[in-house]
Amino acid sequence: MTEPSRIRNFCIVAHIDHGKSTLADRLLELTHTVADRDMRDQYLDKMDLERERGITIKAQAVRLAYGEFELNLIDTPGHVDFTYEVSRSLAACEGAVLLVDAAQGIEAQTLANFHLARDAGLAIVPVLNKIDLPQAAVDETRRELAELVGVPPDEVLAVSGKTGEGVTELLERIVAQVPPPTGDRNAPLRALIFDSSFDPYRGVVAYIRVVDGALGARSRAHFMATGLDSETEEPGVFAPEPSPVSALEAGEVGYLVTGLKDVHQVKVGDTITSAGKGRATEPLPGYREPLPMVWSGLFPAEGGDYSELREALDRLKLNDAALVYEPETSRALGFGFRCGFLGLLHMDIVKERLEREFGLELIATAPNVEFHVIRGEEAVVVHNPSEMPQPGTYDHVEEPVVRATIITPSEYLGPVLELCQARRGELLDMQYLSPERAEVHYKLPLAEIIFDFFDQLKSKTRGYASLDYEPTGYEHADLVRVDVLLHGEHVDAFSSVVHREKAAQYGRQMVERLRELIPRQLFDVAIQASIGSRIVARETVKAKRKDVLAKCYGGDITRKRKLLEQQKKGKDRMRRVGRVDVPQEAFIAALRVDQKAEARR
């Protein structure tokens, strides 16, 4: 047990690639938390997937012994999809190291998370990283950072995670500037869950910060949001490998083997107290349910793999409390699931894991947001475009909007503003961080953001702009459903909900694209886009006239039979829409967002 006065709980707030993991490696080394012989790069990013993408998805809490002090480094996810998770990690800390790459400057994500940290009342330790790089603009970035945090420039520490320069001083600063935890060790137990994971042998492990009271081994715990009780098995700390402790007390950070088997019973933001008489009455503030923001239909490329997809999703869900899904039947794609994700990155990760870890071949429909269809007093939630009712049957539609923060070099401000305007954006405010860099806030429909906005932003700013956003609710929008018909048959998988002004153009581009992708059949195939009963675009795939083997003599028959069998297999792999055979590849290509966006430009 460590006296609260000797505990410091902190996190590192940084943009992707600003060197958070490398700095963490130096902290592990300098505090001898990891023996030299065991050290490896990016030590804390354990999952393969994280390593490859250069981001951290799972928060971890590492205990560092620094002199007489116990420092708990709480890792935060670094992506806009996980804002809520970030806020819970911050709530477990008293201080934040605000880490900025001296060559890159402040990015939108840093800014967003800085504001989250400041709003959470955390002490901010501003740090410049990568000062060893030749292109590091130390003075300029130091001024920017000092301005942001509101300290004199000489209080901004300069370090190199790579060489270790300045890192000892950073440890001193953390001890000096981050306040020790407060909290009443004699009060009823209250522990914040800031993350959880599923271990096949031990069940659900919660990452917790004890705020009040103490949590011993083998005690009965009560989860306040879910209302569940459980016999907990083992409290412990990461040093950095998990090691059990007899108890976690107010101010301490660690893990808890919860004794529960389902990750959905252990929710990020929930409060653990003791079951029985000494329980707390008030949960810790800030809890909310994970909210899917982006939806997509996932279908097995081979119809028979439906049950495999179900099993794979069930298994992923064990470790991913934010993933939601429900069975969906598409006339075009057969049986699959409509899945809800926290954002595009979350969606990509889930898709990639399904394909890589479970060997599934998937067709994913274009991602969409959740719409509220308002009929009088009633609001119907729609998260599948093909379920959007026809115009005239409702009063209006509401869509989610976000407050977007974009940081861009000033020279690209024009194109950035154009992009936001073209995406139905509303300028909120704008300021210069320095003469060279501007910070812009826009209100934007989330639907526009998930439609390749980030790629566009990057390409218009040569990769220099950064983006962050937070949902701010639902607003009225003039949206219509665009349908695609093949030979008169509505293809549900191609339906999309689009702003009325862009609907006809979108329909035309979709139809042109499909004309290229749909092979010729034995009859003319009409491809149409419609809004309600109005056809807004039409193309025709002319009937195939020739498909025959010219020569077929004695030496040809075996080969020709095999060719026919091949052709038959190819046909069997196609999806049938009414009378039209559509290859899998056509679905995949037509539903790919970047290509739709290609057509839209």
Add this chain to the structure above:
Amino acid sequence: MNAGVYVHVPFCLTRCGYCDFNAYAGLDHLASRYVSALLREAGLAAPGWSSEEIASVFLGGGTPTTLEVADLKALLVRLRHDYAFARDAEITIEANPDTVDLLKLEGLLEAGFVRLSMGAQSFDPLVLASLERLHDPASVRRAMREARAAGYANVNLDLIYGASGERIESWERTLLETVDLAPEHVSAYALTIEPSTPLGRKVQHGVVPPPDPDLQADMFELACEVLGDAGYQHYEISNWAKPGFACVHNLGYWERRPYLGLGAGAHSYRDDRRWWNVRPPEEYLSLVEAGTLPVGGEERLEPSDAYLEEVFLRLRILEGVPTSWVEPEKAAPFVESGLLLDHDGSLIPTERGMLVLNELVLALTG
């Protein structure tokens, strides 16, 4: 049962860019060994075919007429000795216009090759050049005159349409010139790009455009019209004949009668078994010279394979498939759209239907 004998001669003066047959230029020095091997193989294979009556013999290639008349004659003598020939057996030899003259044609007819199949391909010099054929249109006309002079009364001309750069007008001239020469039989093939050929590689690399399937369809329809008007019966997708001159040997393939193949790479078929000789001529020679049948591979047709073959081969010829073989709802849309005729208990492809035969086969057997 009637059977056919196919004899493969793998020698050519040059290799044409589009051709993927088992044929080689520059192997002429093997010719006499090859003829001996054919004679020997005929003897080795004969015991298995004693119960068959040979209705046809077809010498193909390659270019069989690169061989000496005397050798070709010896081959026929050997076959007649080892096998039971029907009295009116159809005996065909393929020829390139440039490899025959009056003397040779007289010799071939005298030797017993009563049917002559000539590779004319086109009467447009540009098309012949694009196909890398050595002859010019005049030599086709000359060879045809000499064939008639030699006494040939059953001649086929082979044509190819849809080569790169060929326009429908050029194809029409080729058809009209063909009709002028009045052969008893015409084979007209849409040029097919085989990936393993020089032309296939050129198409793959974008050096030569691939044939336009719609233009080839137009050309097919023009052939149907011109040849039909001139009194030819369209009895198989790529074959037309004056009444009584349909090729007995080729009908054997489509009617799934047994056939024996002799020579490098030749295929044989009987009793739902198909087997084929090794392809490289040298390998073929050494096996036969060692006294073994030069079989390189075989397959046994499962009932489903046999059924698929039966359907796609029968649909190639006017016979069609019995209506009772196909579920009525599978055939109905094609009868309705004019791709199939429901005639006298058979489903027969129309000319438009022939053009999309693969699709019809897949739909009817699916």
